[in-house]
Amino acid sequence: MTGSSAPARPARPAVAPVGRIFAIVALAEAVTWAGLLLGMALKYGPVGTETGVWLFGRLHGGVFVAYVVMVVVAAVVLRWRWWVALLALVCSIPPLVTVPLEIWLRRTGRLARRGMFTSASSGGPLSQDDTDTLVDVDPAP
Numbered sequence: 001m002t003g004s005s006a007p008a009r010p011a012r013p014a015v016a017p018v019g020r021i022f023a024i025v026a027l028a029e030a031v032t033w034a035g036l037l038l039g040m041a042l043k044y045g046p047v048g049t050e051t052g053v054w055l056f057g058r059l060h061g062g063v064f065v066a067y068v069v070m071v072v073v074a075a076v077v078l079r080w081r082w083w084v085a086l087l088a089l090v091c092s093i094p095p096l097v098t099v100p101l102e103i104w105l106r107r108t109g110r111l112a113r114r115g116m117f118t119s120a121s122s123g124g125p126l127s128q129d130d131t132d133t134l135v136d137v138d139p140a141p
Contacts, residue, residue: 013112013113015111015112016077016078016111016112016113018074018078019074019078019105019106019111021070022070022071022073022074023102023106023111025063025066025070026067026098026101027098027099027102028066028067029060029063029066029092029098030095030096030098030099032059032060032063032064033060033095034095034096035052035056035059035060036052036056036057036059036060037095038056039051039054039056039057040052040053064092067092067098068089068092071085071088071092072085074088074111077113078111078113080110087101088105
């Protein structure tokens with residue numbers, strides 16, 4: 001066979017402004033978690049300094065609150081199902097899990113508004129990799 005090519009993947013919807021802010025806050029939450037872990041290693045390690053815990057504890061506390069607020073805002077604006085919002089909240093507890101969550105949300109189109117689920121190039125609806133159903137915002141005339 002010559003000239004065979006892989007089937008084209010459907011284009012992913014553009015990330016909504018709220019989705020971008022959510023992604024930034026999710027990354028900041030993971031970075032401050034990593035800083036807090038480093039601070040704890042310095043505190044209980046051979047150095048014995050509390051400076052890292054003092055600094056990153058405060059930073060992580062503030063970013064954690066911002067993350068929880070952004071989950072609620074994103075869930076309402078982007079019309080997430082209840083279990084997606086709950087999963088996003090649970091992912092804030094273990095260290096660094098908000099990064100893979102954000103990647104999954106982006107790949108499944110959940111960082112785009114529900115009305116943005118049409119491809120500009122093909123004009124057709126986009127598919128999701130899971131069982132979540134999509135409803136067209138603008139019904140056909």
